[in-house]
Amino acid sequence: MNQNVPPATIGDAWSRMAERVSGQHWPEAALYVVATPIGNLGDLGLRAWQALARADVIAAEDTRSSRSLLEAWGISTPLMAAHRHNEAAAAQDICQRLAQGQRVALVSDAGAPAVSDPGARVVRAVRAAGYAVIPVPGPSAVIAALMGSGVTSDENPAYAFAGFAPPKTAARQRWLRSWCALPAPVVLFESPHRLGACLADLLEVCGPARMLTIARELTKRFEQIATLPLSQAAEWLAADSHRAQGEFVLIVHAAEADAGAAAGPDDPATTALLDALLESLSVRDAARVAAKVTGQPRDALYALALARKESA
Numbered sequence: 001m002n003q004n005v006p007p008a009t010i011g012d013a014w015s016r017m018a019e020r021v022s023g024q025h026w027p028e029a030a031l032y033v034v035a036t037p038i039g040n041l042g043d044l045g046l047r048a049w050q051a052l053a054r055a056d057v058i059a060a061e062d063t064r065s066s067r068s069l070l071e072a073w074g075i076s077t078p079l080m081a082a083h084r085h086n087e088a089a090a091a092q093d094i095c096q097r098l099a100q101g102q103r104v105a106l107v108s109d110a111g112a113p114a115v116s117d118p119g120a121r122v123v124r125a126v127r128a129a130g131y132a133v134i135p136v137p138g139p140s141a142v143i144a145a146l147m148g149s150g151v152t153s154d155e156n157p158a159y160a161f162a163g164f165a166p167p168k169t170a171a172r173q174r175w176l177r178s179w180c181a182l183p184a185p186v187v188l189f190e191s192p193h194r195l196g197a198c199l200a201d202l203l204e205v206c207g208p209a210r211m212l213t214i215a216r217e218l219t220k221r222f223e224q225i226a227t228l229p230l231s232q233a234a235e236w237l238a239a240d241s242h243r244a245q246g247e248f249v250l251i252v253h254a255a256e257a258d259a260g261a262a263a264g265p266d267d268p269a270t271t272a273l274l275d276a277l278l279e280s281l282s283v284r285d286a287a288r289v290a291a292k293v294t295g296q297p298r299d300a301l302y303a304l305a306l307a308r309k310e311s312a
Contacts, residue, residue, distance in 0.1 A: 007198035021046045026054055027134070029098045031126045032105045035112040035138030038247075041072050043139045049073055051136050059090055062116050065109050082106065082120045091125035098131045105273035110247075111141055116163045116189060142187050145215040145249040148225040149265040151185045154233060158293045159251075160276065162188040172198065176205045179252075181272035183294055186252045192244055198219055199233045202252065206230055211253035222274065227253075270294055274305045283309050 032051040037043040052058060055076050059082035060066035066079060082090035094104050106113050108120055113119030115152075126133055142161055146152055153157055162179045165188055166172045179186045180202075190198045202212065208231030215225045224243070229237055237243050255269075273293065277286035288301035294301075 005238050018050075021050055026050075026103070027132055028101045028103055028135050030103055030132040031094065031098065031123070031134055032103060032134050032263055033113050033123060034107050035106050035140065036066075036069060036107050036110060038110045038139045038141050038218055039223075040139075040145070041069065043219060044069070044073060045136070045138050048136050048138050049075070051103075051134075052077055052105050052107075054103055056102040058105045058107060059094060059122065061108040061113070066107055077105070082118065082122060087118055087121045091122045094122055095120070095125060095129045095131070096125065098129070111139055112137070114175070115140075115142075139219065141189070141215075141218055141239075141247070141249050144218045145187060145213065145225070145251055146185075148215060148218075149185075149213040149227060149251050151213060151253055156183040160184050160186045162186050164189045164191075164196075167194060169197065169201060173201050173205055175267040176201055178272055178276070180206050180255075181269045182254075182276065183269045183273065188250050188252070190250055191246045192246065192248065195244060195248055196234070196237060198250070199230070201235065202250075203230045203233065206252065206255070209254060212252040213253070215249040215251070216243065218249065220282055270296065270301070271304070271308070274301065274308055278305060278309055 005186055010129065019149045034051050036048065051082060052073075055077050058066065058070070058077050058079050060079050061083045063079040069075075070077065070079075080090065080093070082094070094106075097104050106119055108114075108117035108119060111117065114123050123133055146159060160179065160182050162175075166175050179188070199212075202210070208229060210230045211227060212230050212233055213225065213227045214233070214236070215223075217223045218225075222242065226236060270290065273290050274286055277289055281289065283302065283305045286305045287298050290296070290301045290305070291298040
């Protein structure tokens with residue numbers, strides 16, 4: 001194993017790549033939606049670095065948090081606030097800047113803006129005003145957790161991203177019942193102070209045998225990824241006080257298939273999947289995705305989706 005790469009070699013390669021990226025097309029009057037590190041500052045990509053450096057202003061969810069990242073990377077671009085409490089006003093300001101031909105970068109505290117973070121309203125406003133939106137992909141807690149869990153594969157790549165669970169027990173249990181009925185792994189976020197309650201609700205909803213992956217502090221020094229039955233989750237959490245600290249991604253594995261019963265278009269899991277898909281997709285697209293996930297006939301799923309849509 002090559003553990004001692006000469007610094008000069010790394011520096012030369014970095015300079016060559018930086019020059020290549022610099023020569024790419026950097027449109028003006030465009031919103032650059034930039035994914036930033038979820039913990040490890042070294043995960044900022046070259047293209048993200050240059051997008052932030054070339055921008056006339058960076059719209060940030062938390063300017064203090066973003067300033068630390070910019071200082072670490074030697075970026076002096078000025079910051080403006082764009083968070084959930086001022087997003088409408090920030091969107092208007094950004095559109096005015098774009099009208100002047102400026103480049104604006106949009107970042108959240110960590111990871112991808114507009115994905116369980118503020119930013120979607122800004123993106124919609126910019127697109128509606130006719131300006132370009134350029135996504136600059138990068139670090140993602142969801143993808144990192146999936147990569148470390150082994151819960152998906154090229155043969156079965158489907159998963160559902162649920163975001164943050166509701167804070168109240170009753171609402172959270174209803175929410176979990178809906179999501180965990182899907183015939184695919186479900187990825188969700190949870191805060192440290194609600195983690196214990198969420199694990200208890202998962203045990204109540206899914207039962208002790210359901211498998212769970214707990215990923216904490218992803219990309220950071222004390223990163224942990226543990227996969228265990230829900231019956232052992234509370235014990236795992238209590239075994240070390242440090243395990244209750246940090247940022248958490250939970251992956252509820254798909255339930256084991258019942259060998260004695262074949263799922264049909266009207267089984268609860270299929271219905272729950274269609275209901276979730278219909279929140280953002282057309283009836284046709286929901287049926288197409290559900291057919292790919294479940295292997296059931298698309299025509300039957302289309303009929304069920306249409307019925308669910310009309311009764312909603």
